[in-house]
Amino acid sequence: MDRTVGATGGELVLRRAGEHFEIISNGVFLMDTRDGASEREMVRACLAALPDARGGSGVRVVIAGLGVGFSARRALDDPRVERVHVVELEPAVVEWHRGPLRAAAGDVLADPRCETVCADFTAWLAEAAEEAAADGPWADVICLDTDNGPDWTVVDGNDRLYERAALVRLRRLLRPGGALAFWSAMRSPDFAALLDGEFGSVETVEVPARAGEPDIVYLVRKPAAA
Secondary structure, eight states: OEEEEOTTSSEEEEEEETTEEEEEETTEEEEESSOOHHHHHHHHHHHHHSOGGGOSSOEEEEEEOOTTSHHHHHHHTSTTEEEEEEEESOHHHHHHTTTTTTTTTTOGGGSTTEEEEESOHHHHHHHHHHHHHHHOOOEEEEEEOOTTOTTOOOSTTGGGGGSHHHHHHHHHHEEEEEEEEEEESSOOHHHHHHHHHHHSOOEEEEEOOSSSSOEEEEEEEOOTTO
């Protein structure tokens, strides 16, 4: 459907396979529109983890990676959600959502609650964390769906998102009682141990995949009294 040079200089491809679409970066499959169960589960689990006191309305969600839109759609479908901030590296992916991918997740860009920023999430996070340090945290849910997880990054530099320094920034951005989740195409025991050390506990959610090992969602919470 389209082939372009991505923001980091590699090749980015949108391909149609029957009724479905696939996004491929430098020859590496990233995602498609066939299922999306694990992407939706990542958001659902975070929203379910919020304390009861946060259950009414005004929930703010940050999603790292627009992809085919399944994560953003799941957040927007929750009546408690006031705002969804999507940070997407590739301008082409955003444009595809105004064209071929528009119907894949129900035209998420048309929802006035959805704010999309084209930026490298690592750089965006550094700036957002500084602002949160000065003005206070504002995110209730943060979901990272970048590349294929901590042990299979596609974009150079994205491995920094799974280091302790990034976890400190993510924690700073989260309001007390907020939830943070990472999507992964495979288990990552070392990363799970890092999360456990930083947040005190980590929940591992397995979502059956069409083939092979299940997709993994790592979920942590910021203490309500933090």
